[in-house]
Amino acid sequence: MLIRVKLQRQVRQICFLLNQPGVSQRRTLHLKMAARAKFFDSTISTKGEFMRKDSSFRNWITADGSSGFKAEGDRYHLYVSLACPWAHRTLIVRKLKGLEDIIPYTVVDWLMGEKGWNFTDKKPKCSPDPLFNARYVRELYFKANPDYEGRFTVPMLWDKKNSTIVTNESSEIIQMFNSEFNDFCATPEQKELDLYPEHLKAQVDGVNEWIYNDINNGVYKSGFARSQEAYYKAVTQLFASLDRVEEILSKTRYLTGNQLTLADIRLFTTLVRFDPVYVGHFKCNKKRIMDYPNLWGYTRDVYQTPGVAETVDREHIEKHYQQSHTSINPFAIVAIGPELDFNLPHNRDKMTKA
Numbered sequence: 001m002l003i004r005v006k007l008q009r010q011v012r013q014i015c016f017l018l019n020q021p022g023v024s025q026r027r028t029l030h031l032k033m034a035a036r037a038k039f040f041d042s043t044i045s046t047k048g049e050f051m052r053k054d055s056s057f058r059n060w061i062t063a064d065g066s067s068g069f070k071a072e073g074d075r076y077h078l079y080v081s082l083a084c085p086w087a088h089r090t091l092i093v094r095k096l097k098g099l100e101d102i103i104p105y106t107v108v109d110w111l112m113g114e115k116g117w118n119f120t121d122k123k124p125k126c127s128p129d130p131l132f133n134a135r136y137v138r139e140l141y142f143k144a145n146p147d148y149e150g151r152f153t154v155p156m157l158w159d160k161k162n163s164t165i166v167t168n169e170s171s172e173i174i175q176m177f178n179s180e181f182n183d184f185c186a187t188p189e190q191k192e193l194d195l196y197p198e199h200l201k202a203q204v205d206g207v208n209e210w211i212y213n214d215i216n217n218g219v220y221k222s223g224f225a226r227s228q229e230a231y232y233k234a235v236t237q238l239f240a241s242l243d244r245v246e247e248i249l250s251k252t253r254y255l256t257g258n259q260l261t262l263a264d265i266r267l268f269t270t271l272v273r274f275d276p277v278y279v280g281h282f283k284c285n286k287k288r289i290m291d292y293p294n295l296w297g298y299t300r301d302v303y304q305t306p307g308v309a310e311t312v313d314r315e316h317i318e319k320h321y322q323q324s325h326t327s328i329n330p331f332a333i334v335a336i337g338p339e340l341d342f343n344l345p346h347n348r349d350k351m352t353k354a
């Protein structure tokens with residue numbers, strides 16, 4: 001007993017000397033760190049590199065229903081975060097294709113805590129889960145599969161008919177929205193709009209590959225790097241690929257020519273977050289997008305495409321990253337950010353006629 005008391009006193013003294021929290025605080029801290037370590041164990045390599053895991057639900061909706069998931073009304077519900085670049089892609093294609101009535105959506109809280117995304121009605125544009133009144137997005141994943149062991153990500157497309165997740169992979173959701181819901185588009189022009197046309201497919205897939213790896217995911221690989229070497233590798237590749245895009249955009253209005261495609265939408269959602277968040281928060285600060293004349297003009301061009309601006313929410317974007325990633329921004333202070341006017345004239349429409 002005496003030994004235990006002595007030991008406790010010694011621990012308290014050591015804690016005091018090291019200016020460490022007390023026993024119960026240390027236990028909470030330890031649990032928090034363990035939870036974080038578990039997350040990072042699965043996403044950080046031994047070299048300190050961030051590795052994104054593949055999405056887990058990969059069903060396809062088809063116009064004719066041959067896949068078991070038919071494109072139809074009052075069936076699908078989209079869960080998104082307005083902060084998330086992957087979810088943002090789905091909102092843009094939904095908007096451009098005029099699917100607002102057929103695909104309703106719910107926005108989660110911008111703040112992501114230990115249990116992942118949650119629902120709230122206390123923040124602008126957020127609302128409670130309309131289907132199950134769930135508190136967390138993870139509950140929906142467990143409804144779809146009680147043994148689910150993957151990440152609880154957005155975007156996520158829910159099928160009300162089969163009470164399951166169709167897919168949680170944005171690159172596939174945007175393909176389905178582009179081609180499988182044509183009978184439901186609001187206007188004939190939106191039905192006609194093809195963001196992944198047959199004759200450009202190979203080119204779109206070609207740019208997507210390196211843009212995904214080096215830019216869309218490159219900002220995360222830079223920001224979540226756990227070693228100098230991993231950071232340097234990711235950030236160098238990121239800026240080499242931004243230079244490559246700058247060169248392409250000096251010749252054509254969009255990535256694959258004079259027509260907006262899914263490749264542009266996928267790149268845009270990263271570019272629009274770059275100067276306000278990735279430059280500071282993810283240390284992608286060799287240059288800003290504003291410093292690249294073509295990339296900056298192109299970002300404004302896509303932003304000013306009718307329907308796109310209303311999908312961009314700077315409050316959700318800026319608060320989410322800087323307040324949720326406490327491992328890289330421990331005091332959760334949201335930076336003032338640069339003054340950015342996405343509405344400045346871009347003059348890139350002139351390139352189409354050249």
Ligand SMILES: N[C@@H](CCC(=O)N[C@@H](CS)C(=O)NCC(=O)O)C(=O)O
Pocket residue numbers: 054055081083084085086087116151152153154155168169170171
């Ligand atoms: N490959 C997925 C990635 C989606 C993704 O990583 N979403 C992030 C938000 S930006 C998320 O929900 N993260 C939650 C988590 O990892 O727990 C896609 O493109 O849809």
